[in-house]
Amino acid sequence: MTDVSQTTVRPVVVVERALAILDVLADAPQDLGTNEIARRTGITPSSASRMLATLAKGELVRRVPDTGRYRLGLRLVQLANSALSRIDLRDVAHPHLVALMEVTGETATLSVPGEGSAMTLDFVQSSSSVRSVAEIGRPSVPHATAIGKVYLSLGGTLPDGRLTAYTDRTITSRSALSKALVRIRERGWAEAFEEREPGLNAIAAPVLDADQRLVAILGLQGPAWRFDAAAMERAVGPLLDNAAPLSPGSPA
Amino acid sequence: MTDVSQTTVRPVVVVERALAILDVLADAPQDLGTNEIARRTGITPSSASRMLATLAKGELVRRVPDTGRYRLGLRLVQLANSALSRIDLRDVAHPHLVALMEVTGETATLSVPGEGSAMTLDFVQSSSSVRSVAEIGRPSVPHATAIGKVYLSLGGTLPDGRLTAYTDRTITSRSALSKALVRIRERGWAEAFEEREPGLNAIAAPVLDADQRLVAILGLQGPAWRFDAAAMERAVGPLLDNAAPLSPGSPA
DNA sequence: TCCGAGCGTTGCCTTTTCGGCAACACTGTT
DNA sequence: AACAGTGTTGCCGAAAAGGCAACGCTCGGA
Incomplete structure (x- = not known):
């Protein structure tokens, strides 16, 4: 009826x-x-x-x-933004994760900000037999991951105490971390070179709502020997291209 | 009445x-x-x-x-995209040109695709006393400028005949140019290192309509000694950030 | 398990609003 | 100057909308 x-x-x-x-x-x-x-x-x-x-x-x-x-x-734009903000982010984002994995060959992840860190919500695993493993529910270390640095650069809180050195390359200086966060805000994406664990590189970009608030983080990660600086640089465009449609409020 | x-x-x-x-x-x-x-x-x-x-x-x-x-x-999103595509692009884009100039210190340009090349429609000049000069109405050389390469990468036509060498660095090989265009499509932006004239560097990114067609190109240019590889890399984020809101149909 | 409250839809009829004709003012073209 | 087309609004009849009432369903509480 x-x-x-x-x-x-x-x-x-x-x-x-x-x-x-x-x-x-x-x-x-x-x-x-x-x-x-x-x-x-x-x-x-x-x-x-x-x-x-x-x-x-x-x-x-x-x-x-x-x-x-x-x-x-233009009221239509406001109504459209409101319509988009109601959609389940995972449903909308998943095709972008698939696209990112296909374009770059690396594992693509979707994270959401939480208490003190960002948490993996969804991922599409690299089709390569040598791959970095993602895990739903896993929190990211804020100062040592690309996802975590995006989180920190847009209002996430850094815990008190010393910054743990997970590898030789982990940023453990708060002032160096602050400088890195400024640069991340400027260019709209973050990177991590073997900072969380040896041999693992990553990049990440924010997804913002209509009020400029961080609602999710799109990431790419892979083994450093393959996902090296050049590959990471090539992946930035696709990463941002896939994050932008998810952001009704892309910063201008 | x-x-x-x-x-x-x-x-x-x-x-x-x-x-x-x-x-x-x-x-x-x-x-x-x-x-x-x-x-x-x-x-x-x-x-x-x-x-x-x-x-x-x-x-x-x-x-x-x-x-x-x-x-x-979601019909509202379609209607909103249509609403946005009717707005005079210059009015919308100009604040982004201002923002880009302020963030990078270099001359920001807006071009539209035309017959055989892209043409400068608007620009905001660098506030620095040493600056590269833009000119409304000036066509860009397709194979030797960042703007021109964006144009070529998204369907623009390259004229017959030899590719003129304007500097030592101009790409004159059609196969090398093709490879460059593939890379530009992949990452969503183009660069030119002293290819059109000595001492002039530039980067550019496309603005697409809801049907994925190229409607404009956003560019940044400056003297090579200041707008060097590092400065260009830093400018990519702001460039893409300012191009994205102008593109109802950002590629996914 | 049963009952009551609230939700959501639809038949039907009354009331209200809309549609459209006609008139008018305006603009642009010849 | 004249004509064609555009755009708006007064007015009235017709059509549609609003709302009452009835019905079916779901959920929560006793």
């Missing part, structure tokens, strides 16, 4: 007409006048004029003052 | 109510049921139910099967 595809459902005709107007404006390469919209939707110009005025009041369309023509309004 | 704020305008009440439903869903942190939407909008549940069914048919809202609750639908 709740199946809206049943023929007994009585649609609200006025809403259908209003949506037809939005569709026509979306499909048109240029702004459209009232008469043109009326022709394309089959609504008379007087009705179209009134509906356009109401849609303009709600900012779903915008009347261009110079030409008197109409185009879609 | 065409001023819609005049009190004589008769709004379409049904459209106003439908927009109120969208607003309520946008403002809610979670999905909402029919009764809750009715309470928040002041519409009776039967009317709300019918309107939601019609909005769902048009995909502006989505009924979640498991819970029977409603959330904003």
Whole structure:
């Protein structure tokens, strides 16, 4: 009975007409006048004029003052951002993890910020027989991983006490870490060269919501002999390209 | 008389109510049921139910099967992308040019693809007294500039005949150029080291529309002694960060 | 397990709103 | 100057929407 595809459902005709107007404006390469919209939707110009005025009041369309023509309004962008923020991030992000693994050949991970660290939520394992292993639920060491540094660079908290040296390359100086975080904020991605464990390299980029808050971190990791500096540099573009569509609020 | 704020305008009440439903869903942190939407909008549940069914048919809202609750639908994202693609690109891009110049200190440029090359549409000059000069209307040499290589990497045509050597570093081999273009497509940005003229370095990134077509190119250029490999590398993040919001269709 | 409250939908009828005709003002082109 | 097309709005009849009531369903509490 709740199946809206049943023929007994009585649609609200006025809403259908209003949506037809939005569709026509979306499909048109240029702004459209009232008469043109009326022709394309089959609504008379007087009705179209009134509906356009109401849609303009709600900012779903915008009347261009110079030409008197109409185009879609920016309230739609706000509504779209709200629509996107409701989607389960894992569902949306998974194809990007697949794409990243295919482009780079390395393990792609999705993490979410938590208390004191970021946690792996999903991953797509490298198809290579030599691979770095990810694990759902595993927290990342903030100062010694690319994921962790993205977390710290965007408001994550660093625990008190000494910074543990996991390898020779682990950053253990708080001032050196601060400098690294500034650079990460500037360029929008982080890297780790065998800092968490010998032979493991990684890069990571943030996923932000419409209010610029960190909601997730996209990462790539692999064995240092294969995922070396050159390979990491080549992977930055795909990483950012795959993180950007997940971020309604990409920083400008 | 065409001023819609005049009190004589008769709004379409049904459209106003439908927009109120969208607003309520946008403002809610979670999905909402029919009764809750009715309470928040002041519409009776039967009317709300019918309107939601019609909005769902048009995909502006989505009924979640498991819970029977409603959330904003993904058609809004399509409409929003269309809304954004109508905005005058220069108006939108200019603050990004300013931001890029401020972050990097170098001249930031906006180009659009044309016949056989890309043309500078807007630029923000470096504030440094030693600067590279841009010029609106100037076409870029496709094989010897970062802007031109972005253009070529995404479908631009390379003229017949020999590739002119403007400096020692100009790529004049078509096979070497092809390899460079593959790399540019992979990582999403291009570079030029003193290839168009001695002492001038540049990087560039594409701006794509919702159909993945190249609509513009964002660039940074400066004197090679200052805008060297390290400075260029540091500038890639800001460049991509400023290109991404201009691209409704960032490649996934 | 049963009952009650709340939810969500739909039939039906009344009321309200919308649609569209006609008139008017304006703009651009010939 | 005239004409064609655009865009808006008054007004009224027709159509659609709103809302009441009834029904079915689900969930939580006793």
